Amino acid sequence: MKMQTAQGNPWTQFSGPNLGYVTELYERYLEDPESVDPEMKQLFEEWGAPVVSAPQGEGAAAAVPASSTDLNVLFNAVKLADSIRTYGHLAADINPLTDEHKDTRRIELSTFNLTEEELRKVPVQYLCPDAPAHVRDGFEAIQHLKKVYTDKVAFELAQVHDLEERKWFRQQIESTNYYPTFSTEQKVELLKRLTQVEGFERFIHKTFVGQKRFSIEGLDAMVPLLDILVKHSAELGAKTVNIGMAHRGRLNVLAHILGKPYEMIFAEFQHAPSKNLLPEGSMKMTTYGWTGDVKYHLGADHNYKDDADVTRVTLANNPSHLEVVSPVVAGYTRAAQENREKPGIPEQNTDAALAILIHGDAAFPGQGIVSETFNMSQIRGYHTGGSIHVIANNNIGFTTETYDSRSTRYASDLAKGFEVPIVHVNADDPEACVAAALMAVDYRNKFGKDFVIDLIGYRRLGHNEMDEPMTTNPGMYQLVRKHPTAREIYADKLVSRGVLTKEEADKLYEDNEKKLKELYEKVPKKDENPDIIMNPPKFVEKELPAHETGVEAEALQRMNRELLNWPKDFNVFKKLERILKRRENVFEEDGQIDWGHAETLAFASILKEGTPIRLTGQDAQRGTFAHRNLVLHDENTGEEYVPLDHLEDANASFVVINSPLTEAAVVGYEYGYNVFSPETLVLWEAQFGDFANMAQVMFDQFISSGRAKWGQKSGLVMLLPHGYEGQGPEHSSGRLERFLQNAAENNWTVANLSSTAQYFHILRRQASILKKEEVRPLVIMTPKSLLRHPLAASKASEFIHGTFKPVVEEPRLGDNPEKVERIVLCTGKVSIDLAEQIDKTEGLDWLHVLRVEELYPFPKEEINAFLSRYPNVKEVVWLQEEPQNFGAWTYVDARLRDVAPEGASVRYIGRRRRSSPSEGDAIVHKKEQARILKAALTRDED
Numbered sequence: 001m002k003m004q005t006a007q008g009n010p011w012t013q014f015s016g017p018n019l020g021y022v023t024e025l026y027e028r029y030l031e032d033p034e035s036v037d038p039e040m041k042q043l044f045e046e047w048g049a050p051v052v053s054a055p056q057g058e059g060a061a062a063a064v065p066a067s068s069t070d071l072n073v074l075f076n077a078v079k080l081a082d083s084i085r086t087y088g089h090l091a092a093d094i095n096p097l098t099d100e101h102k103d104t105r106r107i108e109l110s111t112f113n114l115t116e117e118e119l120r121k122v123p124v125q126y127l128c129p130d131a132p133a134h135v136r137d138g139f140e141a142i143q144h145l146k147k148v149y150t151d152k153v154a155f156e157l158a159q160v161h162d163l164e165e166r167k168w169f170r171q172q173i174e175s176t177n178y179y180p181t182f183s184t185e186q187k188v189e190l191l192k193r194l195t196q197v198e199g200f201e202r203f204i205h206k207t208f209v210g211q212k213r214f215s216i217e218g219l220d221a222m223v224p225l226l227d228i229l230v231k232h233s234a235e236l237g238a239k240t241v242n243i244g245m246a247h248r249g250r251l252n253v254l255a256h257i258l259g260k261p262y263e264m265i266f267a268e269f270q271h272a273p274s275k276n277l278l279p280e281g282s283m284k285m286t287t288y289g290w291t292g293d294v295k296y297h298l299g300a301d302h303n304y305k306d307d308a309d310v311t312r313v314t315l316a317n318n319p320s321h322l323e324v325v326s327p328v329v330a331g332y333t334r335a336a337q338e339n340r341e342k343p344g345i346p347e348q349n350t351d352a353a354l355a356i357l358i359h360g361d362a363a364f365p366g367q368g369i370v371s372e373t374f375n376m377s378q379i380r381g382y383h384t385g386g387s388i389h390v391i392a393n394n395n396i397g398f399t400t401e402t403y404d405s406r407s408t409r410y411a412s413d414l415a416k417g418f419e420v421p422i423v424h425v426n427a428d429d430p431e432a433c434v435a436a437a438l439m440a441v442d443y444r445n446k447f448g449k450d451f452v453i454d455l456i457g458y459r460r461l462g463h464n465e466m467d468e469p470m471t472t473n474p475g476m477y478q479l480v481r482k483h484p485t486a487r488e489i490y491a492d493k494l495v496s497r498g499v500l501t502k503e504e505a506d507k508l509y510e511d512n513e514k515k516l517k518e519l520y521e522k523v524p525k526k527d528e529n530p531d532i533i534m535n536p537p538k539f540v541e542k543e544l545p546a547h548e549t550g551v552e553a554e555a556l557q558r559m560n561r562e563l564l565n566w567p568k569d570f571n572v573f574k575k576l577e578r579i580l581k582r583r584e585n586v587f588e589e590d591g592q593i594d595w596g597h598a599e600t601l602a603f604a605s606i607l608k609e610g611t612p613i614r615l616t617g618q619d620a621q622r623g624t625f626a627h628r629n630l631v632l633h634d635e636n637t638g639e640e641y642v643p644l645d646h647l648e649d650a651n652a653s654f655v656v657i658n659s660p661l662t663e664a665a666v667v668g669y670e671y672g673y674n675v676f677s678p679e680t681l682v683l684w685e686a687q688f689g690d691f692a693n694m695a696q697v698m699f700d701q702f703i704s705s706g707r708a709k710w711g712q713k714s715g716l717v718m719l720l721p722h723g724y725e726g727q728g729p730e731h732s733s734g735r736l737e738r739f740l741q742n743a744a745e746n747n748w749t750v751a752n753l754s755s756t757a758q759y760f761h762i763l764r765r766q767a768s769i770l771k772k773e774e775v776r777p778l779v780i781m782t783p784k785s786l787l788r789h790p791l792a793a794s795k796a797s798e799f800i801h802g803t804f805k806p807v808v809e810e811p812r813l814g815d816n817p818e819k820v821e822r823i824v825l826c827t828g829k830v831s832i833d834l835a836e837q838i839d840k841t842e843g844l845d846w847l848h849v850l851r852v853e854e855l856y857p858f859p860k861e862e863i864n865a866f867l868s869r870y871p872n873v874k875e876v877v878w879l880q881e882e883p884q885n886f887g888a889w890t891y892v893d894a895r896l897r898d899v900a901p902e903g904a905s906v907r908y909i910g911r912r913r914r915s916s917p918s919e920g921d922a923i924v925h926k927k928e929q930a931r932i933l934k935a936a937l938t939r940d941e942d
Contacts, residue, residue, distance in 0.1 A: 010047050010071055022050045022075070023050050025040055025044075026044060026049060026050055029041065029044050032163075034163045035163065037078075037082060038129055038167075038170075039078050039081070039125075039126050039127060039129070040078065042125070042126065043078075043126070070121070072113075073114065073118045073119075073121070073122065074122055074126060076112040076113060076114055077112070077114060077118075077119055077122045077126070077127055077138055077142070078126060078127065079112055080107070080109065080111075080112040080114060080142060081127040081128065081141070081142065081145055083106045083107060083111075083112075084106075084107045084142070084145045084146055084149050084150075085145065085149060085155075085157075085170070086106075086158050087103075087106035087107065088107060088145070088146070088149025088150045088154060088155070089149070089150075089154035089155060089156050089424055090102065090103040090104075090106065091103060091104040091106075091107050091150045092149070092150040092151065092152075092153075092154030092424065093150065093151060093152055093426060094152065094153075094154050094424045094425065094426045094456050095395070095426070095456055096218075096426055096427060096428040096456070096457055096458060096483065097395070097458055097476070097479045097480065097483060098479065107146060107149075107150065109142070116139050119137070119138040119139035119141075119142055120137045120138060120139045121137070121138065122137065122138025122139075122141075123137075123138065124136065124137060124138065124140070124141045126138070127141040127142065127145070128141040128144060128145055128174055130170060130171050130174040130175045131144050131174060131175070132144070132175065132176065144174070145174065148173050148174060148176060149173070151432070152425060152426040152428075152429040152432040153179075153423060153424070153425050153426075153432045153435060153436055154423070154424040154425075155169070155173060155421070155422070155423055155424075156410075156412075156416070156421070156422040156423075156424070157169050157421050157422075159416040159417075159419050159420070159421075160419055160420075160421050161419055162419075162447075164447075165421070165443075165447055165449075168443075168446065168447075169421065169443075172439060172442075178435055178438060178439040178442070179435040180434065180435060180438060182431055182434075184499055187431075187494055187499050188494070188499065188500060190224055190430050190431070190434070190490070191487070191490055191491055191494060191500075191505065191508065192508055192512075193223060193224045193227065193256070193430075194220055194221070194223075194224065194430060194486055194487040194490055195487055195508045195509050195512050196223075196256060196512055197216060197220045197223045197252055197256065197487075198217070198220055198485055198486075198487045198509075199509060199512040199513055199516060200251075200252060200255060200256075200262070200516065201213070201215045201216060201217050201252065203513065203516045203517075203520075204251075204265075204266075204269065205465065207266070207269075207520065208266075208269040208270070210465060210466055211269055211465065212294075212296070212464040212465055212466065213251055213269075213296065213464075213465060214247040214248050214249070214250065214251075214296050214463075214464055215248075215249070215252075215459075215460065215461055215465065216248065216249030216251075216252040216253075217459070217460035217461065217485070218394060218427070218457045218458040218459045218460045218480070219248075219249060219392050219393075219394065219427050219455060219457040219458075219459075220427070220430075220457075220485065220486040220487065221427045221428070221429070221430045221433040221455065221457070221486055222249055222252075222253075222358075222390065222392060222427070222433075222455055223249075223252060223253065223256050223257065224430050224433060224434060225390065225433040225434065225436070225437045225453070225455065226243070226253065226257050226356070226390075226437075227256075227257070228434050228437035228438060228441075229241075229354075229356055229388060229390075229437045229440065229441060230257065230304055230311070230313055230356075231304075231306065232437065232438055232441040232442075233311070233354045233441050233445075234304060234306050234309065234311040235306065236351065236441065236445050237351045237352065238311055238351065238352065238353060238354045239309075239310075239311055239312065239336075239352050239353065240311065240312045240313075240314070240332075240333070240336040240352065240353035240354070241304075241311060241312070241313045241314070241353070241354050241356065242313075242314045242316065242329045242332040242333050242336070242353065242354070242355050242356070242676075243257070243313065243314065243315045243316065243329070243355075243356045243357075243358065244315075244316045244318060244325040244326055244328065244329035244355070244356070244357050244358065245315070245318065245325070245357075245358035245359075245392075246318060246320075246322045246323070246325075246358070246359075246360055246363065247296040247297065247318075247320065248360060248392055248394070248459075249358075249392060250296045250297075250315075250318075251265055251295065251296055253315060254298070254300055254315065257302070257313065257315070258300040258301075258302040258313060258315050259300075259302045260300055261277055261519075262516060262519045262520075263277050263519045263520065263522045263523050264277040265295065266519070266520050266523045267523045267524060268295040269295070270523055270524075270525075270526050271526050271527060272523055272524040272525060272526050272527055273524050273527055277522075277523075284300065284301040284302075288710070288711045289706075289707055289708040289709045289710050289711045289712075290534045290535060290536050290537070290708055290745075291534050291708045291709060292534075292709060293317070293319075293709040293710060297317060297318055297319060297320070297709075298317060298710070299314065299315045299316050299317035299318070299710065300314075300315050301313070301314050301315075302314075314332065316328055316329050316332065316672075317706070317709070317710040317712060319701040319702075321697050321701055322359075322360060322363040322367055323359060323360075323363050323364075323367040323369050323370050323373075324367075324369055324664070324668060324697050324698065324701065324702075325357075325668075326357045326359075326369060326370060326373045326665075326668075327369065327372065327373045327376070327664070327665040327666070327668035327669040327672065328668045328669070328671055328672035328675075328702065329355050329357060329387075329672060330355050330357075330373060330376065330377075330382065330384055330387060330669055330672065331668065331669035331670060331671060331672025331673035331674075331675075331676070332353075332355070332672045332673070332675065332676040333353045333354065333355040333384045333387070333672075333676075334348075334382065334383075334384050334669075334673055335672070335673045335674075335675075335676035335677040335680070336352065336353035336676055337349055337350055337352050337353045337384060337385070338653070338677075339653075340612035340652060340653040340677065340679075340680060341651065341652065341653070342651070342652075342653060343607070343645050343646070343647065343650045343651070343652070343653065343654065344642070344645040344653060344654065345645070345653065345654075345655050346612070346653040346655060350383075350384060350385025350386075350448055351385065351445065353384070354384075354385075354387075354388065354441075354444070355384055355387040355388070356387070356388050356389075356390065357373075357387050357388070357389050357390070358389075358390045358391075358392055359389060359390070359391050359392065360391070360392055360394070360397065361391050361392065361393040361394055361395065361396075361397065361402070361405075361411035362396070362397020362398070362400060362402075362405040362406070362411070363397070364389075364391050364411050364412065364414060365405070365406040365407075365408060365411055365413065365414050366397070366405060366406065368664075369664050369665050369668070370414060371414060371417075372660075372662045372664060372665035372666075373387075373665050374414070374415065374417075374418045374420070374450065375418070375660055375662065375665075376660060376662070376665060376666075376669065377418065377449070377450050378418075378449070379660060380657075381616060381655070381657030381658075381659065382657075382659075382660075382666075382669060383448075385444070385448040386443075386444040386447070386448050386449045386450050386451065387444075387450050387451075388440045388441070388444055388450070388451050388453070389415070389420075389450060389451065389452045389453065390452075390453045390455055391411050391412055391452065391453070391454045391455060392455060392457075393411055393427075393454055393455055393456045393457060394457060394458055394459035395456070395457075395458055395459075395476070396458075396459055396473065396476065398463050399462075399463065399467075399469070399471075399472040399473060401473065401476075410422075410424070410454060411454060412424070412452050412454040415450070415452045418450070420449070420450045420451065420452055421443065421451055421452070422452045422454060423436045423439065423440070423451075423452070423453050423454065424454040424456055425453060425454065425455055425456065426456060426457075427455050427456055427457030427458075427486065428457070428486050428489050429490075430486060430490055433455065436453050436455075437453070439451075440453055457486075458476070458479075458480055458483070459480075460480055460485075487509075491505040536708070536745045536746065537773075539773040539774050540707070540745065540746050540773075540774065540776075541745075541746060542746075542774065543746075543857055544749070544765065544769060544774060544776075545769075545774075546803050546804075547765075547768070547803060548801070548802070548803055549760075549761045549764040549765050549768070549802070549803045549804065550761075550799060550800050550801040550802050550803070551601075551605045551764075551799060551800065552800065553587060553800045555605070555608075556587055556601060556605075556796075556799060556800065557587045557588075558648075559601060559604040559605065559608070559647065560583060560584075560586065560587060560601065561584075562604070562643065562646065562647050562648060563583075563600060563601075563604060563643045563644070563647075564580060564581065564583060564584060564643070565643070565646075566632060566641050566643060567641070570632070570634055570639070570641050571634045571635050571636050571637075572632050572633075572634070572635070573633065573635045574635070576629060576632075580629070583597050586796050587796045589796075590795050590796050590797050591795070591796055592790065592793040592794070592795060592796075593756050593757075593793055593794055593795070593796055593799065594627075594756060594787065594788050594792075594793050595627055595756050595759065595782075595783065595786065595787040595788070595792070595793075596623065596627040596628050596629065596787065597756070598756035598757065598759050598760045598794070598799070599628065599759065599760075599763070600628075600630065600644070601760060601799065602759070602760045602763040602764055603615075603630075603644055603654070603763075604644060604647055604650075605764065606681060606763070606764060606767045607644060607647055607650045607652050607654055608647060608649055608650050609767070610651055610652050611652055611679065611680070611681055611767045611770065612652040612653045612654070612677070612679065612680040612681070613644075613652070613653075613654045613655070613680065613681045613682075613683070614653075614654075614655050614657075614670070614673065614680055614681070614682045614683070615630075615655070615656045615657070615682075615683045615684075615685065616656070616657040616658075616659045616666060616670060616683070616684055616685070617658075617659055617666075617683075617684055617685030617686065617687065617719070618658065618659055618660075618661060618685075618686075618687040618691075619658055619687060620656055620657060620658055620659065620685050621656050621657070621658050624685075624687050624688070624721065625721070625784055625787055627787040627788070630642060630643075630644060630656045631656060642654070642656070659684075663686065663691055663692060663694035663695040664694055664695045664697065664698060666684065666695075667684055667692075667695035667698040667699075667703075667718075668695070668698045668702065670682050670683075670684045670716060671698060671702050671703055671714060671716050674714050674715060674716045675712060675713070675714055678713060678714075678715065678770060678771065678775070679770055679771055680770070681715070681717065681763075681766065681767045681770060682715070682716050682717065683716075683717040683718075683719060684716065684717070684718055684719070685718075685719040685720075685721075685782075686718070686719065686720050686721065686734070687721075688721050688730065688731045688734075689720030689721045689722040689733065689734020689735065689781065689782075690729075690730045690731060690732065690733055690734065690735070690917075691730075692718070692720050692734060692735065693735055693738075696738070699738070699739070699742065700742065702714075703716060703718075703748065703777050704739075704742040704743075704747050704748060704777075705742075705747065707747060707776075708745060708747065713773075713775055714775070714776075714777050715766060715769065715770045715775040715776065715777060715778070716777045716778075717763075717766060717777070717778045717780065718777065718778070718779045718780065719780050719782045720734035720779065720780065720781055720782060721734065721781075721782050721783065721784050722734035722736065722752070722781035722782065722783070722784075722828065722829070723781075723783055723784050723785060723786065723828065723829035723881075724829070724830075724881040724882070724918060724925065724929065725784060725785050725925075726919070726921070726922035726923075726924075726925030726926060726929075727784075727918075727922075728918060728919075728920045729916045729917050729918045729919075729920060731918075732917055732918035733882060733886060733887075733917035733918060734781050735886070735917075736750070736752065736781055736855075736882070736886070736887055736888055737882075737885075737886050737887055737888070737890060737891065739779045739856075740855060740856055740888060740890075740891040741891070743856040743857075743891075746776060746857060747776060747777075748776050748777040748778065748779055748856070749766075749776060749777070749778045749779065749854065749856065749857070750779045750781075750854070750855045750856040751778070751779070751780050751781070751853055751854050751855065752780070752781040752827040752828035752852075752853065752855060752888075753780065753781075753782075753783075753828065753853050754786070754792060754808065754827075754828060754829070754831045754832055754851050754853065755792055755793075755794045755798075755808070756792060756793055756794045757794035757795075757798035757799055757802070758794075758804060758805065758808070758853055759780075759782075760794075760799055761802060761803055761804035761805075762778070762780070762804040765803070765804050766778050781827075781828055783828070783829055784829075785829065786829055786832055789832060791832050791835050791836065792832055804853075804854075805853060806852070806853055806854035806859035806862050807850055807851065807852055807853060807854075807859050807862045807863060807866065808850070808851040808853055809848075809849075809850060809851075809866065810831070810834075810835065810838070810848065810849035810850065810851065812835065812838050812839065813838065813844060813845075813847060813848045813849055814848040815845065816845050817869050817870050817871070818871065818872060819845045819846055819872070820845075820846060820847065820848045820870045820872065820873060821846045821847075821872055821873060821874045821875070822846060822847050822848075822873070822874065822875050822876075822877060822939075823847075823848055823849075823850060823866075823867060823870065823873055823875075823876050823877070824847065824848070824849045824850070824877045824878075824879050824909075824936050825849075825850050825851075825852055825863070825876065825877070825878055825879070825892070825896065826849065826850075826851060826852070826878070826879040826880065826936075827851060827852045827853065827855060827880070827888060829881070830879060830880060830881045830932075830933075831849070831851040833881070833929065833933055834849060834879065834933055834936060834937075835849075837933045837934075837937055838937070841937055844937065846939065847937065848870065850863065850866055852888075852892075855888055855891070855892070856891075858892070858895050860895065860898070860899055863899050864899050867899060867900070867901055870901075873900075873901050873904045874903075874904055874905070875904055875905045875906070875907060876896055876899075876900045876901075876904055876905070876906045876907075877906075877907055877908070877909055877936065878892055878893070878896060878906070878907075878908050878909070878910075879909045879910060879932070879936045880908075880909075880910040881910060881911070881929060881932060882910065882911065882917065883910070883911040883912060883913055883914040883917065884908060884910055884911065884912060884913045885913040885914070886914075886917050887910070889908050889910065893906070893908075909932060909935045909936050910932055911928060911932065
């Protein structure tokens with residue numbers, strides 16, 4: 001049916017909508033020949049441009065080599081083939097319980113006015129050039145396309161815009177190259193795996209009646225799917241596979257993917273001692289803190305061995321906040337991909353590590369952090385070469401039907417906005433699940449992008465094993481209770497095909513059950529008197545060492561010169577160049593060092609000591625307040641230059657990244673990165689401290705409590721700009737009170753600093769403990785107006801000697817201890833505001849001020865030592881600029897009463913209790929701030 005034209009044009013036989021559509025496609029073809037389907041490209045190459053009407057004049061009747069009927073058949077056949085590729089998923093057999101939602105209209109011959117006889121005349125290459133050899137004509141080509149696009153695996157690829165990717169998918173699907181040929185042995189092994197999965201769940205169900213386990217039943221094929229994701233990734237070079245998932249099916253994944261011993265899981269159900277059941281070898285629990293967590297939140301490490309190669313498989317610890325683990329695991333993976341042993345941006349090998357993120361079907365579209373994590377997937381500071389997402393699709397969320405849990409047809413539709421390919425697969429067909437897993441890994445490794453497997457099944461029991469789903473979902477559960485298990489379906493299939501006998505299939509189940517019973521017999525008896533003390537280890541309880549963190553003068557001078565030594569042909573913006581050049585002689589003159597300068601010197605000294613640094617945040621390169629400028633830009637070319645990448649003798653990487661406008665996912669990512677690279681100083685900076693509340697779940701569930709729950713160490717640093725300057729309720733408060741409320745068991749350090757030397761020393765102290773057992777996160781309420789304030793700047797000599805001081809005495813007061821009757825304690829910016837007023841006020845010999853720089857752990861001994869010098873103190877005052885129910889007051893109140901001298905009162909000076917953290921009017925703010933400072937410096941009788 002190949003069309004060769006003389007003076008006529010085959011396109012003239014088209015009319016109406018068909019011709020308009022062809023003309024539109026041809027315009028796209030002229031712009032980019034690869035932008036149209038291969039079949040249409042071939043037609044344009046052979047027939048040329050479509051015309052609106054038949055040629056007129058002499059020669060117009062020259063032979064058109066086919067009738068208009070033939071041409072319309074061909075074009076309608078091409079449209080049908082394209083429709084099957086695009087909409088075949090709507091008619092696919094992907095729901096195990098029902099086919100009532102199938103829509104076949106877009107794949108029917110009648111919809112395109114075609115018959116079988118007509119299609120038989122259409123050459124295969126116009127419809128399916130990648131078809132197998134047995135496909136001989138157009139009708140068989142259409143039947144083949146229906147088979148591959150509407151079976152137990154269905155594809156949504158229209159959102160994938162890249163032409164090379166689309167071509168790859170078409171070749172893989174239509175040649176069926178992605179679908180493996182299973183040997184008899186492989187089929188039996190697959191049945192054994194399903195038997196293990198089902199047998200494990202049923203054994204627990206009848207042995208530990210009524211206990212929660214969040215069963216995998218209905219999605220049993222997820223385990224063999226994960227088997228293949230891990231195995232095939234390892235075959236392609238992955239040395240690390242990180243898995244994040246919520247509670248559904250987690251115990252089964254721990255047992256069968258991570259190798260957690262059955263008897264250890266049984267012991268946890270029986271509330272019996274379990275740690276001694278962990279054998280020496282390839283599996284390591286990562287879940288022992290001192291307060292612990294429920295068993296379906298716990299994670300583990302497993303060394304997967306394939307021949308001589310070993311791949312580390314990690315299941316991340318995860319709270320019940322479902323999707324929040326996704327960016328944490330992405331951070332794990334980026335850290336595992338990078339080499340941080342050289343200066344500059346770390347070298348990244350995306351083939352070395354893979355993230356597998358398992359989602360719930362209600363949570364995937366419902367939790368915004370999923371979208372945040374997708375958005376980071378192709379950003380240079382966060383990409384990991386593609387994550388593989390598996391939606392554990394029960395077709396229900398808790399007790400909520402799909403029509404009440406999302407606005408889209410599929411749970412996976414969110415991914416379309418990020419051009420992510422989606423494969424829907426019927427969870428009752430384990431072979432189809434294996435094929436989907438192979439395609440996912442191959443795509444990810446070839447194109448370095450995310451991939452979604454929508455594993456569609458059901459939930460055999462209620463949300464947990466104590467729920468009765470017939471109460472709320474009777475329609476669905478009437479179907480579920482009649483439906484055979486995936487193991488039963490696959491066993492019947494293999495028996496019917498002669499792969500094994502029914503007796504052999506039954507024996508597999510019986511042998512597995514016998515093994516489970518034998519292992520259960522090894523479980524110790526219930527511990528009737530468990531240890532309920534749950535104290536942290538000694539190394540956690542002890543305070544951080546106060547060792548010297550100063551840097552030799554010569555070393556600081558040399559670093560300072562290097563940081564100002566950019567290439568001669570590099571044109572720094574003139575205004576910024578003048579600002580930076582002011583730093584040149586600061587050490588020779590013992591000059592003042594501002595906040596940004598102090599931070600840069602701290603980073604330089606840390607890098608020279610071999611500690612890598614990763615700093616991220618919104619506008620982190622410049623700094624929200626234009627104070628940092630770690631990345632210089634040539635004002636003529638836009639070229640970047642990072643002085644910290646060019647330090648002599650540095651042997652550690654440095655990277656500073658402007659993050660997307662996201663807090664929750666970025667904080668989770670940096671926490672994960674830090675957990676997987678504990679030797680790295682990882683810092684996250686909020687644009688304003690107030691914005692950190694968007695990441696509250698990360699602070700609550702991971703950073704503050706991860707060590708107590710799971711034994712998971714972190715040295716993450718959080719920089720939260722905080723201070724009241726009349727900028728309104730969203731640009732004032734870093735919510736200091738929330739971090740102090742979560743402070744216990746030395747879980748983190750919370751600081752609010754008043755000088756640049758203090759910042760320098762606390763960063764260096766944090767870097768020094770990263771590899772030690774006493775490591776803990778560091779929360780700093782960083783300044784805004786103090787960034788360039790002369791009273792906050794420290795002399796150069798303060799960086800050469802010394803260490804971080806938890807408390808700092810106000811240098812302007814306290815000459816006569818006998819006269820001091822009031823001690824004012826304060827923290828952060830308000831201490832500088834107070835110092836300014838002290839300079840303007842006379843007759844303050846009755847007053848002294850102590851700045852509390854480290855709020856948690858509370859420096860009780862240092863404050864006691866200070867107070868002991870003043871024998872006549874009548875009152876201890878806590879001064880803060882935050883409202884009384886914000887800031888540190890509710891935290892320090894009882895602690896100050898504990899240290900106050902006998903007979904001295906303890907009271908508060910600051911704003912009244914308020915629902916909003918700050919005034920919205922700058923003039924009102926100044927008046928209120930002046931009132932507070934005046935109250936602190938005025939005797940009551942005055």
